[in-house]
Each structure stands twice: as structure tokens, then as C-alpha cells.
Amino acid sequence: xxxxxxxxxxxxxxxxxxxxEAFTIPGAWYVDPHIAELEASSVFAGTWQLxxxxxRVEKPGQFVTAxxxxxxxxxxxxxxxxxxxFYNVCRHHAAAVVTEQCGQxxxxxxPYHGWNYGxxxxxxxxxxxxxVKDFDRQQNGLVPVKVxxxxxxxxxxxxxxxIALRDFLGxxxxxxxxxxxxxxxxxxxxxxxxxxxxxxFVDNYLDGGYHVPHLHKGLSSVLxxxxxxxxxxxxxCLQSSPMVSSSEDAATGATRKGDRAWYFWQYPNLMIxxxxxxxxxxxxxxxxxDHCRVIFDFYFADVSEASRAYNQQSVAVGxxxxxxxxxxxxxxxxxxxxxxxxxxxxxxxREAGEHLFHRLLAADLKAGAxxxxxxxx
Ligand code: FES
Ligand SMILES: [Fe+2]
Numbered sequence: 001x002x003x004x005x006x007x008x009x010x011x012x013x014x015x016x017x018x019x020x021e022a023f024t025i026p027g028a029w030y031v032d033p034h035i036a037e038l039e040a041s042s043v044f045a046g047t048w049q050l051x052x053x054x055x056r057v058e059k060p061g062q063f064v065t066a067x068x069x070x071x072x073x074x075x076x077x078x079x080x081x082x083x084x085x086f087y088n089v090c091r092h093h094a095a096a097v098v099t100e101q102c103g104q105x106x107x108x109x110x111p112y113h114g115w116n117y118g119x120x121x122x123x124x125x126x127x128x129x130x131x132v133k134d135f136d137r138q139q140n141g142l143v144p145v146k147v148x149x150x151x152x153x154x155x156x157x158x159x160x161x162x163i164a165l166r167d168f169l170g171x172x173x174x175x176x177x178x179x180x181x182x183x184x185x186x187x188x189x190x191x192x193x194x195x196x197x198x199x200x201f202v203d204n205y206l207d208g209g210y211h212v213p214h215l216h217k218g219l220s221s222v223l224x225x226x227x228x229x230x231x232x233x234x235x236x237c238l239q240s241s242p243m244v245s246s247s248e249d250a251a252t253g254a255t256r257k258g259d260r261a262w263y264f265w266q267y268p269n270l271m272i273x274x275x276x277x278x279x280x281x282x283x284x285x286x287x288x289x290d291h292c293r294v295i296f297d298f299y300f301a302d303v304s305e306a307s308r309a310y311n312q313q314s315v316a317v318g319x320x321x322x323x324x325x326x327x328x329x330x331x332x333x334x335x336x337x338x339x340x341x342x343x344x345x346x347x348x349x350r351e352a353g354e355h356l357f358h359r360l361l362a363a364d365l366k367a368g369a370x371x372x373x374x375x376x377x
Pocket of ligand 2: 204211215216321325
């Protein structure tokens with residue numbers, strides 16, 4: 001059998017079709033390792049990626065590390081108060097200079113041969129390096145990466161030509177501002193490894209509540225499903241629903257409150273979910289073509305000891321919804337591989353968010369494939 005080329009696979013999706021005529025992106029986009037590679041270079045290496053919370057890098061020397069599209073990155077606050085990011089790759093023989101997830105240091109010390117870098121990335125010292133010719137210490141600092149912050153979050157972008165974070169987020173900035181998420185406090189993290197392509201998780205998130213009455217009975221009891229709204233703008237989709245009080249599911253009713261539920265998705269892989277006095281963020285990281293890791297961070301208005309039991313109950317409600325989603329995402333991944341499946345149609349009422357996601361992705365992949373082909377010519 002002749003394997004279709006990446007170009008053929010990309011060409012099999014029509015990103016010009018209106019939603020009433022559109023198909024989903026085809027199954028091959030979720031299972032072909034070449035597409036996953038192209039995504040690393042033209043989606044994840046070219047978009048602003050969440051790497052941590054500002055509070056972790058507030059003081060000089062505080063740092064967080066991350067992995068973006070296979071690239072090790074470190075973000076560190078300098079003694080001058082400036083937040084900087086670098087490739088976490090030693091200029092000597094490429095070891096990771098910073099090996100912890102987060103912490104505080106006065107100098108960045110490579111564990112391999114002991115080279116030292118300042119918090120500003122400059123190379124400060126190399127043991128036993130006398131006599132090395134044509135070696136310019138100024139030219140051997142850590143390689144910088146773009147870093148910016150918004151609300152409680154730190155983002156990096158591997159593309160040196162990237163547009164500013166605020167321009168990338170576009171209308172999301174003013175939609176999130178009134179929710180006051182910066183007043184909330186971090187409480188806890190849950191991480192899930194799922195046997196599905198990262199896009200399956202995003203699709204599931206973006207189906208406009210389509211699956212909620214079927215898959216999430218507890219959550220469904222507090223949402224006014226008929227009034228659920230879906231708005232697309234720039235690179236984000238806002239799904240929102242009025243809340244109703246529920247006696248059907250006590251834990252959900254007690255921990256998911258307020259007038260409205262706000263579910264923001266920002267292209268390509270970040271979700272921000274808000275209820276009254278509550279936020280969780282979901283960051284979807286591809287591991288390989290059919291596995292992803294989803295990291296949930298939970299935030300509450302009150303994280304005092306007195307609220308601990310309530311907050312734990314709230315996290316448990318989130319975890320139950322996640323368990324319900326996990327099984328279905330893995331089932332979808334198996335189905336996408338089936339010879340019986342090509343691509344699916346979209347509900348005009350519900351699935352506009354998915355349609356936006358697929359079109360943004362197609363634009364980046366087609367541009368990326370064009371660049372790759374041009375470079376190879
Ligand atoms: S690799 Fe870092 S000092 Fe050698
Ligand atoms: Fe769900």
C-alpha cells in the first residue's frame with residue numbers, strides 16, 4: 001500500500017467550507033506521526049505556550065522549567081526584576097542546565113561539567129577552559145526565548161518573530177478581565193495521561209456542550225443546556241451557559257455556582273474554566289501521536305484552612321468529569337484509526353468551536369508544510 005504524503009493528508013481537509021458543509025479534520029490527522037511532527041514545528045513552536053504561574057517566578061532567582069515541542073526551556077527572574085526565558089540547553093555539551101521543575105537559585109549551574117550562567121543567561125564561568133582558542137564568553141550565554149505574562153500566567157514562544165502575547169490572545173484579554181481571575185489563588189494540580197491524540201481532547205472540549213447531557217449527568221444538572229452559547233473570535237472560543245441550582249447532584253451543586261459558567265479555549269491547547277470564586281486551567285500537551293498529558297490547575301477565591309475540605313470536594317467534582325471524558329477520548333482515538341472512519345460532520349448548533357480549531361490548525365499546518373517544502377527545494 002502506498003502511504004499518502006503529508007501534503008495529501010493536509011489537502012484532504014477543506015478549511016474553506018462553512019460549518020453547514022464542513023467535515024472534521026480527517027482521521028489521519030490524529031494518527032499519522034508526520035502530522036504530529038509538523039504540529040511540533042508549526043503549531044507548538046510558533047504559538048504562545050503556558051509554562052507556569054507568575055507567583056512561582058516573582059522573586060529574583062525563581063525559575064520554572066518546561067518542555068515546548070520537545071525543546072527544554074527555563075524561565076527565570078533576574079536580580080534586576082526582569083523575567084527572562086532561555087533554552088535550557090548548556091552551550092558546552094547540551095545538558096539541561098536547570099534540572100528541577102521550579103525553585104530558586106543565585107546562579108544557573110550546569111550539573112555536567114560545572115559551567116555557570118547568570119540569571120540573565122550570560123556565561124559566567126567554565127572550569128578548566130584555559131587555552132581554548134577563539135572562544136568568546138559573550139557569545140556563549142544561554143539562548144534566549146520570548147517570554148510574556150498575562151493575568152496569573154507565564155507564556156513563552158519559541159518563534160523569535162512571534163507577535164506579542166496580547167495580540168495573540170486578542171479578544172480573550174477583555175473577555176477574561178471582568179472575571180477577576182488574578183484574585184484567585186492556586187490550590188492544587190491534577191495530571192492525566194490519556195491514550196489519545198491531543199486534538200481529541202480539544203475537540204471533546206469544544207463540542208459546545210453536545211456531550212454534556214449524555215456523558216456528564218452531574219455537570220448537566222447545573223447547566224441550562226438549551227441556553228448554552230458558543231462564540232468564536234480571533235484564536236479563542238467562549239462556550240458559556242447560565243447556571244441553574246441543582247438538588248440532583250449535591251457535590252456539583254455545592255461547588256459549581258454563580259450566574260454563568262465560562263469555558264474559554266485559546267488556540268491551540270489551553271482551556272480556562274470559570275465559575276463563581278473558581279477557576280481551573282487545562283493545558284493539553286502532546287506526548288506522541290496517540291498520547292497526551294492534560295494538566296489541570298485549580299484555583300479558588302479562598303484557600304484558607306477553613307475552606308480546604310470544600311476546595312477538595314470541588315477538585316473531586318472536576319476529577320469525576322475528567323474521568324468521564326477520559327474513557328470517551330480513548331474510545332475516539334481507537335475509532336479514528338479504524339478503516340471504517342474518514343471524517344465526520346459537525347452540528348451547526350453545537351460544534352462551531354471545533355470548526356474554528358480545525359481551521360486554525362489547518363492554516364498553521366499548511367503554512368508549515370509550505371515552509372518545509374520550500375526549505376527542501
Ligand atoms: S554540558 Fe554543561 S558544563 Fe558541560
Ligand atoms: Fe466533557
